[in-house]
Amino acid sequence: MQFEIIKILSGEFTNFYTIRFDGEDHNLFEKFIIENKSKFPNELSDINNRIQVMAKTTGAREQYFKLNEGKPGDGVCALYDQPDKHLRLYCVRYGSVAVILGNGGEKPPGMIKLQESPKLTKENELLRKISKAIDKAQKDGLVEWSKDGMEISVDGTFIDL
C-alpha cells in the first residue's frame, strides 16, 4: 500500500499537510471533514479556526495538542475541539512548523482509553504507521525537509506504508 503527502494549507508559521492513499479519491483529512460535518459542524468550525490561527499567528505550539497519542517520539498527537470536545483529530506534528493532519472521529463521552473506540483506535494506528513510514523514507533519502522544517520534498510521488 502506498500513500502521498499533500499540502493543504500554507501559513507564515505552519504548513499543514495530509495523506492520500494511492487509488483513493479522498485524503485522510477530507474523510474526517466528510464523516463529521453533519453531526459536528460547530466542532469542525472550531478546528478550522485553531488550524488557521496556528498557520497565521502562533505556529503549531506543543501546548495546543494532546501529546503522546502514539509511540514515544513518533509525533502522533491529537487536536482538541471546542466547545464540548466531541471530536478527536489525529495529527503528526513536526515541531511547530509542519503538521500532517490525519483522520479521527467522535470521542465517546466518558471515554478514558483509546481502545474504547474502534474507530479512533483504527485512525490512531493508521497514523502511527504513516509516521513510521515517513521516518523510514527520510532515513532512506526519499523524503527531505527544508532547512526551516516547513516544506517537504519527496523522491517520486508515493511512499510505501
Added chain:
Amino acid sequence: MRTKTKNMKPVKTHSSKTLNDFFAVTDKHEFEKTEKNMLLAMRIEKAMKAKGFNKTEFATAMKVQPSVITKWLSGTHNFTTETLYDIEEKLSMCIINVKEPDRFEIISRSHITVAVTSKGELAPYCYGFVPHDLLKINQKTTKAVLQN
C-alpha cells in the same frame, strides 16, 4: 544508506471543494475569539518559562493539578478573571489592564509652518517657525509662498 536522487521535489498542494468550504472562515467573531484564546495561552506559557516554572511547579504554585495547567495552556480554556489575576501575580505579567487610560497634560503648543519659495522649492527653514508676515497666500492655489 542515504542516496541523493534527481527526482526530489516539493509535495504538491491540493485543494478541493471539501477543503475550500472547510477553510473558509465564516464567523469572524468566533475566529477572533479563538485567536485571542490561543494567544493568551501562548503568553502564559512563555511567562511560565521565563519564570523557570515547568507545569508541575506552576501547578503547585497555583494550588491546582498539573492537568489543569495543561487545560489552561491548550488555548481552549475560558478563564475566570480571578484565575487570570492569580496568574498575573504568580508570573509577574499583565493580562488584564483595568486602569483608565492616562490623561495627557498639554504642556506646550507649537505652530509649525511648511513653506515653499516662489520657485516651488522648500524654504530652507521650512521645518521651523516662519513669521506670518513673510508669507503671502497664493489666492489661486491657496498655498503659502515665502516672499523673497
